[in-house]
Amino acid sequence: MKLIHWMSRYEIEKVLLSRLQRFLTKHETYPEPPYWFWEGELDGYSEGDSFCEACIKTIMPDAKYGDNYTGGSAYESDGSCVCDKCSELLQYTLTDYGVNSELEHFLENPLEKSDLENTFTCYALARMAYGVSNKSQIRDFIRIFRFVLTKKP
Numbered sequence: 685m686k687l688i689h690w691m692s693r694y695e696i697e698k699v700l701l702s703r704l705q706r707f708l709t710k711h712e713t714y715p716e717p718p719y720w721f722w723e724g725e726l727d728g729y730s731e732g733d734s735f736c737e738a739c740i741k742t743i744m745p746d747a748k749y750g751d752n753y754t755g756g757s758a759y760e761s762d763g764s765c766v767c768d769k770c771s772e773l774l775q776y777t778l779t780d781y782g783v784n785s786e787l788e789h790f791l792e793n794p795l796e797k798s799d800l801e802n803t804f805t806c807y808a809l810a811r812m813a814y815g816v817s818n819k820s821q822i823r824d825f826i827r828i829f830r831f832v833l834t835k836k837p
């Protein structure tokens with residue numbers, strides 16, 4: 685008697701997820717981390733804003749890391765993180781709320797194969813790929829790729 689191990693749907697989805705994570709890690713852009721200052725208000729910006737390091741230096745030419753500003757690593761966000769001055773993409777990870785709202789966005793706006801050539805789109809997709817944490821989120825994440833995975837090249 686042969687013993688055949690049938691993978692459950694969930695096991696298959698986890699394999700697919702790890703393949704998608706690997707693909708996205710290879711194709712995503714590498715934005716710089718966010719920085720922020722603690723000087724109150726400056727140039728119309730405030731402490732809650734995120735910046736690329738070049739913009740911090742524009743707003744505060746004499747700023748020193750540790751004295752006037754800090755940062756340098758991604759933080760959890762409810763959506764994508766961009767520099768509040770120049771709009772350049774900055775590193776982020778997604779909160780659970782962020783994962784769900786990104787999933788909703790990509791399920792409503794179907795992905796095209798050509799979107800996967802965009803390193804910024806891959807960065808956004810990768811943040812979801814590493815943020816999904818339950819069965820239903822993993823299933824929704826894979827559904828985002830249904831056209832890409834089934835369409836012939």
Ligand SMILES: [Zn+2]
Binds near residue numbers: 736738768770772
């Ligand atoms: Zn900037």
